[in-house]
Amino acid sequence: MSTTNKAASDIVGKLWDLCSVLRDDGVTYHQYVTELTYLLFLKMAQETGSEEQLPEGYRWGDLLAQSAPSRLHDYRTLLVHLGLYGSPLVGQIFANASSFIKKPTTLSTLITAIDKLDWYSVHREDLGDLYEGLLEKNANEKKSGAGQYFTPRVLIDSMVAVMRPQLDDTIQDPAAGTGGFLIAANHWLRTHNDVDGLTEAQQRRYRHKTFFGMEHVQDTHRLALMNLMLHGIDSAQDGGGIRYGDTLSPEGQALPKASLILTNPPFGTKKGGGLPTRDDFTFPTSNKQFAFLQHIYRGLKRGGRAAVVLPDNVLFEANTGAQIRRDLMDKCNLHTILRLPTGIFYAQGVKTNVLFFTRGETDKGNTKETWVYDLRANMPQFGKRTPLTRAHFAEFEAFFGDEPTGAELSHRKKRKVKDPATSRFRVFTREQVAERGDSLDIAWLKDESEGSAEALPEPALLASEALEELDAAMDELRELLAALGEEVEDEKA
Structure with missing residues (x-):
């Protein structure tokens, strides 16, 4: 620690x-x-x-x-x-x-x-x-099973560092877990500001009206409340703090609009394959990541920014997935995608990314270009022997710069990249993404470790990824049949 x-x-x-x-x-x-x-x-x-x-x-x-x-x-x-x-x-x-x-x-x-x-x-x-x-x-103890929900602290700290929380921000985590993102944001604010020197009204606003979240597992919720309390965040007055509830239900609609959202939504499909019960989503889907993504970009204030951990399938799934990506790129400037190394989440072979985007002043044509930073290819196999550290994110943070909305990135095309084929970051225009069928699953680096016996995924991992793809396909079929008025028995329920 x-x-x-x-x-x-x-x-x-x-x-x-x-x-x-x-x-x-x-x-x-x-x-x-x-x-x-x-x-x-x-x-x-x-x-x-x-x-x-x-x-x-x-x-x-x-x-x-x-x-x-x-x-x-x-x-x-x-x-x-x-x-x-x-x-x-x-x-x-x-x-x-x-x-x-x-x-x-x-x-x-x-x-x-x-x-x-x-x-x-x-x-x-x-x-x-x-x-x-x-x-x-608890998260690092394999037998506890908690690691699959625990975002590595060094990743959280890097995301917070480039988003640069401000004292006037309303900060939200709609999938709060034990409160790691909100606590890291609180630590950033206290490190970079004289919080104790604020006026009484400013102190009250900071303690009660800055940090918001929601967690739907009651035992996890009580851990989050304890965590926030011990970090000096008052989480039970005036509707602030982490609430107990389901973000994908009407309870999530009651969360206030945020100027900064930091989160790692749960992976997978809604239990039983059902749809979210809230009525403000344009694209109903049982896929939790896509449902949370809609909540996030719809829940941002104009000019608000977000950093969200999401699995690869969000970048390439067709049909409803493609519609949601297009809506995101219309309503927001999706300026950066950070491709994360594999194996940094315990017991999950899911390949993940961080999407950074800023809500536009209008709802159309906000994404002009997207920078992709590949921190996955030619990286070590992270685990106890090779722990993920903050130093692994240093080059990315330097590349991102000090402007949290991504505004500086539009000027980075002027940088001379010696060899685009070997650079970890490249830019893709909105037109180039459209030519790919609006898929954002973009990679160009040749992974030198590919093909070696040591680099091959475990059979259980391959089977797990195949099941996830089958589940996603089944959910699409269920939604299609439901739209046609057909009832479908859900064997998973």
Whole structure:
């Protein structure tokens, strides 16, 4: 954890080691992090002097004072009580909370160990990084299964750096997860501005009206709320922060228009092959990425900008996919596509990209040209042996420049590229993209590693990619039959 001090890093290691106590009680890694969130919230409220948001009798000291045999019963009562009678933030974190712990001795072991940790060695401002380090541990643990939802922090930091958040931005992540993008944006703002020197009104706006998001998995939502709270973002007042809900339902329509959207939407199709339930999408589709993409570019204010992680299929799928790409390039200036290395998302062979675009002042003809930066060809196989680092994005960030709307890129054609065939970045006009059937899946570099036995994908990866393509084709057929008024049995449901 590069962002935490040694004391905070040591506590993360000790907290993670406690997971073995719960594993013996049949608790999974993901359940452990959720369980730990409840206990850490109580302990950190004590450490930071913010226990007034907790009802008397339902605080860390009260839990610690209970006799060991009755503590598990009292703890379960506490979880229910806080979900009903805590402050707005407490009520959301403990909403429908229940304990996965079965043995009273397991809970007592956890509480005693947490209470004995050297909390005095950790500065208040480091508690957020401590908690985020715990979430990253969970994502990196293969058995937890959380890594498939965890965007690498170095990628998030690079996306935030080129988007350059401003204090007057309204920042949104419609697929918030544990809040990584919003927290990175908050860190950027605090690093590049004197946030503490703002007026009281500006402080209030910053804390309550800057960061917005939505997460539809309740356990993940409570992790996000805890994460934001520990990073000083008030997430439960005035409708700000990360809301619990489905962005692809009418709940998503209630998110405020944003001047900056940073996100990594979930991959795949909507469960059961159904369509989003909101009524403001021009192109109904069960493909989650295309549905989220419509939400994003429609949810931008005029002149607003976005950086979005999306899989390759969004760049080349025909029919509805092509219509959505055309609509995106009409309404927005799709100025940059960053082709990401493979293997940077745990347990996924999905090839991914970051799309950077700016909403136009009108709804037609905004994309004149698109720069493609290939960070995929001739790159190492990333993993534990070769970790992805911020240094891998340095050349891209220098190429992108300091103007977050992509305005500078239109002048880069004047640069003399020694050999376009070997350069990692090239520009393609809107006409050239149209000649390709509006496919944005563009590559020109010869990957020198191709053809070697070591570079061949795993059989399971090839099978997974084939299934994804078949699923996409089946969804297209279902939509066609539905349009013709035919009912289709959904075997996936």
